[in-house]
Amino acid sequence: MKIIKFLISFSIFISLSANALLEVNIIKSKEAAFPIVIAPFEIVGDSNNVDISKIIRDNLNRSGQFNALSTEALITNQIDFSFWKEHKKDAVVFGKIEQVSSKVYNVYIYIYDVFSEKSLYQKKIRVHNSGFRRIAHFLSDKIYYVLLGQKGSFDTRLSYVTVIENKNGGRTYKLQISDSDGYNPQTVVRSSNPILSPAWSKDQKKLAYVSFKNNRSEVFVMTPFLKTIPIKLPKFDGIASSPTWHPDGKSIALTLSKSGNKDIYLYDFESKPIPLTTNIAIDTEASFSPDGSKIAFTSNRTGQVQVYIKNLKSGKISRATFEGRYNAKPVFSPDGKDLALIHRVGKDYRLALLDIASRDLTVMTQNKSDESPYFSPNGGMIIYSTNRDNKGILSIISLHNNQTVELMQKEGEVREPSWSNYSN
């Protein structure tokens, strides 16, 4: 089969799928690094209406590192390399979905390097038809790795909180999880009282969060994929909030305000919580380093709101932020070298990136009210919440070219994102 023509499809994403609660908009797209063609997969047998190639294209484009386009015609083994070289594409990906039984399919994927005309990767995967989206994400990570030598962040999940004003007054809060592209949202907790600070454990088995269902802030832990009742952490005096998991998944750091003093404690679900900070100032918003040896946190111990790092082995606490008078909500990058945090510029609260060693701070946005940043597991993107037209939305920024993708709901607001580790 010869490929005669192809149409370029533009990278404007408007969610038309009934399955996605979150609409996705790319608002800034600079020249992306890797021009790649991902052709529609050949379908043998009953199709499932899941367009695997489109999910892969959208993923790769969202990362900011690819400019992934489709073709009008299928590619099946006969690749016109000179054609693609002419059109300056660096790689071609094609595949096939072949029905084996009523619910089981074989998925084939082939990645070719245009310049050398060599096959870079090919694989056959046996899939249940409910797992097509998952496979698309898994394959996106594979392509990312084969072509860039780094892991992607696609076979992962998001968790976040949605808020809708009820017609009869009051609000409905939902804690939801979704695919990394915002599709497939599932409500795991629903309440008429505020929910905040969802935090994934590293193995994706648990979600910790803060709920006001008992008219005060309390920390709960739930298992999104098992039908068990959320566990409430024991009643502590005052505030219990800001949970974050130790990488070993066995304990959490959280903020408690015993006797009115807000400090960070380590809690292993069995013995009494152990204080990690003891200063009479507000100490909150802790985040573990990837190896679990440190925590970064927010403190106003010098009168200004700044970010500090505590080495849990030596016990030493040192200040991390030296620019500006308000720096808060730090999270470690997956390689432990940077912190994403919220930095105040004038009256605006903006996402910023701190190089811990050099203390260089880079302000990443021009927004007015950014909050709760979180790194993707490959460190290439940061998700955070912000406002657009007075409505809360989520934003994902690529650290390669600052390309921004926005996730929002038609009705109500989205906030408090957390990005899980890999699902596989």
Next chain:
Amino acid sequence: MSKKILLLSSVIFLSSCATTNISELGDKFLDLINPSDDATEVAMLSGEETLVAMDEAGGFTIDELEELSNDELIAIAREKGLEDLILLDEDGNLLNRDQIINAIVESAALLESKSEELESMSDDELIEVAVAKGLSEEIVLDADGNLANRDELVEAIIENAAVTEAAISEFGNNAGSFTLYFGYDDTEIDEVATRIIIQHANFMQENPSVNLRLEGHADERGTREYNLALGENRALSVKEVLGLYNLDDRIIVVSYGEEQPILTGSNEEAWEKNRRVEFSYY
């Protein structure tokens, strides 16, 4: 009692002074009477005393109560457990008639809904409510640890609620709530605020059945968890002032951070209104 005699004798006297300048005499007499009791005196002078049949359901209208004598009002108030609200002068005469009338009317309405609510609770739930209201002493348990005096406990809780309701509305709060505002990133209590809080401390001291819930809030700027901490600090500052009056064990502190704004919007007006501590009496 002596007031009745005084007034009766004044009626007799006035009626026997038909030819004298009655108004002049009357004025002199009226001088001796406490001016705030004017309305009462008019009723008394008319010479009518009506006995009102006690309504078993406990409901009185304001009109019915206004027709009663002070002593009758005092008797009804005592029966409804509103003893604490009765203010008497040195001679034992009722000073705050209007307040007592309002309290009786409110307690009746309260009685019905409250008793329904309490009747439907389990013994354990009742015990919880009693403890929360500081009524632990009223609880009687049998040898097995079960509640032995359910009916009396329900009554005690209802009485307590009636007294509290009346005290709160007398204090002039809107449905038992009041709000104190703060400056940006501020948790400090200034002189004006301190004086206001002291008024509340006095109110609480005078009304031992009343408990307080302090809710701290922050405006939307800055991070959510830090604002949760800020809200709590604001409420704790207020509690500190009240703590000087030994009221600690009757105060609960809660923070909502930026989660429950009174006014939504990203402007100074909204931010000002949201930096607050809410006083909620119960």
